[in-house]
Amino acid sequence: MATETSVDYDRTKELKQFDDTKAGVKGLVDAGILNIPKIFVRPAEDLAADELNSGHKNVEVPIIDVSNVGDSIRRQEIVNEVKIASGEWGFFQVINHGIPLSVLDEMIEGIRLFNEQDLELKMELYSRDGAKKVKFLSNFDIYTSKALDWKDTLQLSLLDFDPDPSEMPPVCRKSTMEYIKHLKKLGETLFELLSEALGLQPDHLNSIGCSKGCSIVAHYYPPCPQPELTLGVRKHADAGILTVLLQNHIGGLQVLHDDQWFDVHPIRGGLVINIGDLLQVLSNDKFKSVKHRAIASHVGPRISVPCFFSGHASLLDKPFGPIKDLLSEANPPRYKEFLLKEYLAKFFSSSLDDNKLPLDYYKQ
Ligand SMILES: O=C(O)CCC(=O)C(=O)O
Ligand SMILES: [Fe+2]
Numbered sequence: 422m423a424t425e426t427s428v429d430y431d432r433t434k435e436l437k438q439f440d441d442t443k444a445g446v447k448g449l450v451d452a453g454i455l456n457i458p459k460i461f462v463r464p465a466e467d468l469a470a471d472e473l474n475s476g477h478k479n480v481e482v483p484i485i486d487v488s489n490v491g492d493s494i495r496r497q498e499i500v501n502e503v504k505i506a507s508g509e510w511g512f513f514q515v516i517n518h519g520i521p522l523s524v525l526d527e528m529i530e531g532i533r534l535f536n537e538q539d540l541e542l543k544m545e546l547y548s549r550d551g552a553k554k555v556k557f558l559s560n561f562d563i564y565t566s567k568a569l570d571w572k573d574t575l576q577l578s579l580l581d582f583d584p585d586p587s588e589m590p591p592v593c594r595k596s597t598m599e600y601i602k603h604l605k606k607l608g609e610t611l612f613e614l615l616s617e618a619l620g621l622q623p624d625h626l627n628s629i630g631c632s633k634g635c636s637i638v639a640h641y642y643p644p645c646p647q648p649e650l651t652l653g654v655r656k657h658a659d660a661g662i663l664t665v666l667l668q669n670h671i672g673g674l675q676v677l678h679d680d681q682w683f684d685v686h687p688i689r690g691g692l693v694i695n696i697g698d699l700l701q702v703l704s705n706d707k708f709k710s711v712k713h714r715a716i717a718s719h720v721g722p723r724i725s726v727p728c729f730f731s732g733h734a735s736l737l738d739k740p741f742g743p744i745k746d747l748l749s750e751a752n753p754p755r756y757k758e759f760l761l762k763e764y765l766a767k768f769f770s771s772s773l774d775d776n777k778l779p780l781d782y783y784k785q
Contacts, residue, residue: 435460436563443547444540445559445573447722450643461651463568468650482510482676482685482693488517490610496617504618507704511696511711512676514688515611520603522690528600529669529724531593535575536641536722538592546575546590551769554578555588565772571651571717577637580734597637600726604665608632608730611663611694619704621746626703630733631662637728642673644721653715653723657773660765661697661729668693671723677712685713697729698780699764702756705743710780737762742783756783 439460442448449458483506489495506513535557536543546557559573560566577584577597582605589597612626619625626632642653653673668674668687675682676695685693701710715725742758759782767779 432460433564436569439559439569440563443544445543445547445557445641446571447536447573447641447643448540450645455646457571457645457647457651461569461571463651463655467567480678480683482506482678482683483513484688484691485513485515486517487515487519487610487614490614500614500617503614507615507618507696507708509709510676510678511701511709512685512693512713513695514685514691514693516688516691518607518610518692520600520607520692524596524599524603525667525690525692527596528593528667528726531596532575532639532641532724532726533722534592535590535639536573542590542592554580554584555590561769562772562774565774566655567772567774568651568655570654571645571648572640572642572653572715574641575639577639579637580634582634600667601637604635604728605632607665607692608635608663608728611665612730615663615700615708619707619744619747621744625744625746630736631700631703632730633733635728635730636661637726639726640715640724642671642715642717642721642723642725644719645717646719648717648719651717653717654713655773656712656714658710658712658778659695659697659727659729660699660768660779661731662699662703663697663730664693664695664727665730666693666695666725666727668725669723671718671721673715673718673723674725675714675716677714682714697731698778699731699741699761702742702780702783703744705747705752706755707747731765732761737765755785756780757785759783 485502487499490499543557548556549558555577557575560569586594586598609627609632612632613623616623616625670687672687674685676685696708696710698710700708740758741761742756743754748754764779
């Protein structure tokens with residue numbers, strides 16, 4: 422018992438020392454470390470378990486070409502592809518979605534510049550304050566996780582998709598504002614397609630507020646000297662409604678499908694879309710929120726910019742559960758109704774390592 426306490430104490434101290442630098446993982450790499458600190462090393466049993474199910478390569482996460490989505494025949498085909506991908510994989514990539522390549526490239530470049538600017542400027546934003554709309558940090562669950570992830574994050578909460586530009590970090594302000602404008606439109610299109618894929622009116626998910634608010638969580642994964650000992654992001658499912666993820670060319674995102682990890686290969690100009698826990702609930706399990714992770718790598722930086730659509734703030738106090746129009750005697754609700762604010766509080770107070778997901782509390 423005494424030993425356990427002293428081990429815990431040392432770990433807590435190390436975590437705090439790392440946190441206090443406010444320099445994140447990039448700070449470690451800039452200092453020239455050759456061995457990753459212990460706080461990033463995954464438990465031996467997790468490392469061993471990975472050996473069993475790595476690397477099935479001959480099947481790809483579905484790629485959906487959404488050009489001509491306004492053409493009624495093509496739209497039906499796209500809706501069908503979205504339905505199959507959302508039900509079987511929980512993941513797909515979209516291409517020809519209408520966001521110009523220059524906007525995507527500049528968004529990634531803005532995040533690179535943010536992370537590579539003078540440390541003093543980044544440190545000013547380093548915070549764990551949940552109320553802050555713009556903040557920089559490493560590992561949101563730093564003090565509760567089994568091992569830290571090899572990444573730093575810039576978090577931007579965009580309630581109503583209408584941020585005040587002056588709150589954005591200057592170095593990525595213009596690129597982010599431009600990207601957000603396009604993202605809002607793409608979000609609405611995706612929620613239309615997903616509504617149709619569920620057999621609902623096209624505006625159903627938009628009209629309940631699904632596309633009305635999001636958080637952009639831009640990750641910067643520095644090159645890692647011992648990538649086999651850690652991860653970029655641990656295995657988890659996304660807690661929101663829908664995630665739209667932009668990534669640079671490095672790769673590393675993997676999806677769990679049939680108990681195997683599959684790489685999500687970066688496609689230039691493509692965006693990765695995945696169903697979050699809340700859309701699994703809304704769809705009464707027709708769509709799957711699937712576990713995924715990002716591996717660490719000797720090469721980098723990898724940059725990824727997930728946008729988590731989590732709905733309009735007005736949803737927070739209303740009962741949330743499977744969409745009533747989808748329910749019948751043959752398809753009874755698989756979740757009891759809950760309040761989104763309670764669900765989110767559960768998510769943010771737990772760690773990505775927790776076996777019991779917030780969603781499990783409401784399963785019936
Ligand atoms: O960086 C990635 O590709 C994945 C990030 C992710 O899954 C997350 O932030 O929830
Ligand atoms: Fe995720």
